[in-house]
Amino acid sequence: MSTQKLKEIIKQVLPDVEAVICWQEGFDKLNVTPIFITSPEQAEKVVWNPLCAQNLASYLPSQKKKVAVAVKGCDSRTIVQYMQEGLIDRNNVVIIGIPCKGIISKKKVQKAIGNEPVEDVSFTEGSVKVKTPSGEKTFAIADVCPSKCTSCQYPTPIVYDQLTADPIQSDKPAESVYADVAELEGKTLEERKAYFLSQFDKCIRCYACRNACPMCVCQDSCIAETRDPHWITQKLSLDEKLMFHMIHALHLAGRCVECGECERVCPMEIPVAKLKKKINKEMKELFDYIPGVNPEDKPPMYIFNVDEAKIKEHKL
Amino acid sequence: MSEVAPKELRIVGFLCNWCSYGGADTAGVGRFRQPTDLRIIRVPCSGRVDPMFVVRALLTGADGVLVSGCHPRDCHYTDGNFYARRRLEMLKRLLPFLGIDDKRFHYTWVSASEGAKWQQVVTDFTKQVHALGPMHQK
């Protein structure tokens, strides 16, 4: 583990920045929580392990001063996308890149241990050992990782100023990225409808997915809550829930960096990211565009070609 | 074909002010016979059509949505329909993923002079939506 190196880098960059955004242990051993480090002593609290799932880059647009942030490969795509859209000043961010071999989905572990309180968690290469009152269990990280890790193309950050370990190459085939979307596409229209309706029916409209989304930059001005324009009502019908998720998905068209935060934070465990991934798949096909990989790119909905090679006129 | 006229469905049309609305007008002035299911909403440009207009319409009672603008390169505002084309194509591909038949949504280009084409578009699209029946079974 490169925790020691991470701490060293933090102490090294701290004098140049207002704060370093990193992870520390949370309310129990299975949880980590962000920490905004402002002093060298705080740097000692830092942890880096497969529980560090949260995408800390999301905090960047709201920072007023120069900060440093620790990012995994997947998180770094957020920063690239921010750069594409001019949402951050790259000169005001020090990126501490962490090559990552896969993280843990807390929800999957909790389920596997029957939701017992966690007494201790330890890691060995590729596996995690969880101690609860009824005993110890060991899981391969590959078995309890979020789905994004199973097809990770960017284990090493795309942009960084410092790296905590040697870069890692992806060993996952590029086709695997949209395997889950393809699987749903293989079903019938009715099956997909039933699937999404039953999923979105669980939504409680807490907007955790929106607030956690690094690319949802409207935040407090979101049209899901405004009365003027009055896009959706406060009613709790399935149509309104669906509408909210369509607002989220459509506003992220060609912008979603697939960090999976929306799914990670959903308290009702709705696969919120599926719609956005589907759009991304189409963006790749239509415009050969992948969000968050090249700072020089422009999101496809911001631009156009007079002659679109892949868009054919639809016949009735 | 049934002898009895099928029940009218609700189809919403978002038409750009400069071309398609004129095309619909031309069709009307030319007395081209058209189905009556379409309710037209005039917008300044197809680029004004947020894909959410379509989604909202489909979720709140429309059985089909038609968007029509100026032909590519003919946009009154130069490039509004180029943006529209990308957005609407994205939506067209997303809707069936969600379980909404993409035949309920069509986008096309009709100029102010194309009254006959407009008649064709409306007739064909209405037929297509009727083949699917109402979207909201009550």
Next chain:
Amino acid sequence: MTGNQNPYLPELATVTKVIEETPNIKSFQVVFNDAEKMKNFTFEPGQVGQLSVFGVGESTFVINSPPTRMEYLQFSVMKAGEVTTALHGIYEGDVIGVRAPLGNWFPYNDMKGKNILFIGGGIGLAPLRTLILYMLDNRADYKDITIIYGSRTPPDLCYKDELKEWEERSDVNLILTVDNEFPGWTKRTGFVPTVLKEEAPKADDTIAITCGPPIMIKFVLEGLAELKFPEENIITTLEARMKCGIGLCGRCNLGHKYICKDGPVFSLKQLKELPSDE
């Protein structure tokens, strides 16, 4: 509003008169459709009501006609948001909803035999108007009444007819001011807190009641402190985003007090004892 009634259910009322006070403020005189309810309706000066435009929503306004004049209830509305804009589209004869009275009121009995100093700005005169009219209707109970009232420009002054009437009365000392020089304006200019300091009314045996925009209140309170007004003699009426009006919905709280139910009238002393968000 107590008892077994449904506190969310508005009383239907008809707007009998619409008065254009300023370019963006209108006053509405309303009468309950149920004559019996109108006859039995009572309230205290300073209490508020929720006006409903059905389909748009509800908003809170002070009842600015005094309980001594019960032919109608008057509310003044500044056009600002969704509900107030809808209210500005209301005509005489239209039906709206009224939930009233809500909240507490000015401790007018405790003010008897004292000097009264009103300090208002813009639409902030509305709650003061209730009490001023009430006191004028019971003039003998109170000593000197001074009113300092200001607005941005002369057309923005509310209740112009009454201002004229008060100005002519010998038992009311009315001081009007506008922020800047204005063609045809011969009276004072300057912000309300500045005028307050210039006038420097005595703090002895005087109750100060103030209402206006937050920034004005802030400086008026500073001014009153300089003039040595004790905190318990400074009374203000607060505003906040409100929904239920009955202390349930949770948004207008200052600590454990709810402005809609435990307020809107507070003395500065009370406010200082509550945790503030500022």
Next chain:
Amino acid sequence: MADKGYLPKEKIKEFVEALGKDATVFAPCLEGDTIIFRQYTPDKEISLDRPANTPPKGAIYPQCETLLSFEFKKEADNPQKMDVELKVNTDFPKAVVFGGRPCDARGFTVIDRVFIDTDTADPYYKKRRENTTIVTKCCNGPVAGCFCVGVGGGPAVTEGSDVVMTEVDGGYYLEAVTDKGKAVMSLPMIQDGASYEAKAKAANEKATAAVRNPFPEGADKISAELFDSGDFWGNVIEKCLSCGACTFLCPTCYCFNITDEQAITTGDRIRSWDSCMFQHFTLETSGHNPRPAKHKRFRNRVGHKFYYYPEKYDGAIACTGCGRCIRYCPVSVDISEIVGYLRDPKADPKAWAAKKEDAKN
């Protein structure tokens, strides 16, 4: 009617269906990986294995409720005049909340004080509350984040429940707490339970001992000085995303919004859950917002539960320690940790002194 009963596990479905004979039953149902309180129908799978993702609050206090419906009508002989007709419905069916936890049931008592014990009682909540029987399952032990014993509760407290059931020997020991609960005990599948009482008591004691209490003995007073410190809140809440997960999953949060939703000539005035964590919650039309920053909003939430509410209601805390806000917080904000700092007798605002400019804004 006996006060004590026993229900074998295999009879749960039968029991729930019997409860549903003349009432709507809300039960924790498994949907995918989520456990949600739903109106029970035989096709649903009840899960009592862990506390549900959502509390059963919505059964009595629905997330969205119609306060009144309005209809505009034109007078035939005076078409210029538009009349309004209002309709209110408080005719609610009998209901049963089955399978909530003691913390969930206690949550209703927190709302009761605000919505019922007042001169302006909420008629919708009151009627639903009266019509509802609450059958609670005691916890076998804690789950991640929960701390009921720290706020006066426990895995087997009966406050707010009509019947409590404790898992014993392949079934549940049932105890009636109220008269409403006694009526439940007369159902035919309930066997005599007296012999299980001791075992249930032991199980409950064991469970109680296992729950963490985040607050040290005697530390029950909030430091007003620390509570008023902007630095403190700025520091502890910098990571908060300002979403509504904590409040919408809370069994005691009751703040709401009222909005009109209109469709041409008819419409509803609805009351829907709102969250004090949202920026617009206190945003005034003028643009002024008394709680514009997230740390001010969070302070209000903690204050409401642990400071203002107890001040108003005789020391009662508006938190039942269910732990959902901790467990499901996207960034693992731990309210018990924050309250722990506030209650620390050695609490010192200077220790949190501005390390950062932002905290003050």
